[in-house]
Amino acid sequence: LGLFSREASIRAAKASLPLLLHPNSYIHLGVIGLQAALARHLGLADAYIHLLPTLKSYLKIKVYHITEESLKEAVVAPVSACSFIAAIDQARRRFEKGMVEERQSVGGSVGSREVLNAGSSTEDIEEEDEGKLKLLEGFIRSVAAARVTQQRADEQQVAEFRLEQEALASEEWLQEEWDSLFGGAPGSQQQQHEHVGGREAAAKRALTRSETSMSG
Numbered sequence: 001l002g003l004f005s006r007e008a009s010i011r012a013a014k015a016s017l018p019l020l021l022h023p024n025s026y027i028h029l030g031v032i033g034l035q036a037a038l039a040r041h042l043g044l045a046d047a048y049i050h051l052l053p054t055l056k057s058y059l060k061i062k063v064y065h066i067t068e069e070s071l072k073e074a075v076v077a078p079v080s081a082c083s084f085i086a087a088i089d090q091a092r093r094r095f096e097k098g099m100v101e102e103r104q105s106v107g108g109s110v111g112s113r114e115v116l117n118a119g120s121s122t123e124d125i126e127e128e129d130e131g132k133l134k135l136l137e138g139f140i141r142s143v144a145a146a147r148v149t150q151q152r153a154d155e156q157q158v159a160e161f162r163l164e165q166e167a168l169a170s171e172e173w174l175q176e177e178w179d180s181l182f183g184g185a186p187g188s189q190q191q192q193h194e195h196v197g198g199r200e201a202a203a204k205r206a207l208t209r210s211e212t213s214m215s216g
Helices: 006-021 025-042 044-057 069-075 080-106 127-135 139-180 189-216
Strands: none
Touching: 006 025, 006 044, 006 127, 006 139, 025 044, 025 069, 044 139, 080 139, 127 139
């Protein structure tokens, strides 16, 4: 932290605040440690002026000196894992729906799997977590967007691989027909298989990620 400027330390402290509510205990406690370390780095006066006001939304009792011990006692309980997962799923659905509507507005074709419902059930979100999830909104939106982007990239890679496999099958059929009539060059099919060997392995990995994402 000695390499952090005063302004950079304040920005880092404010940017990491929402993760105080993350359901993963390692992340939750790690951010508490980070806040305490940044407060020590800034000094008592700067921590009181710049950090404490931004911490108020995350505290259940008042704190006058930022330490790991005081924050562990004062910070509100993180959101439940169930609410967190449900919120990410809702954000993902909204993000996907927005992508579909954008493609429709420019005349793009939309597959049946991309036609999504307007909303998502909120039954899995606990009422006491709703306010906390608003503080986590930016982080949740980023996670959802990253998952959708990765899923689309995986699906595109799998689609390209399948098209290449279809083209290869057509080429093999034509080669067999040619060989039966005129005789073919030795090793031609082996060269075709080697050409797509690397892409096949990559496509299988992408398909696994895509199926895992959809099942989650």
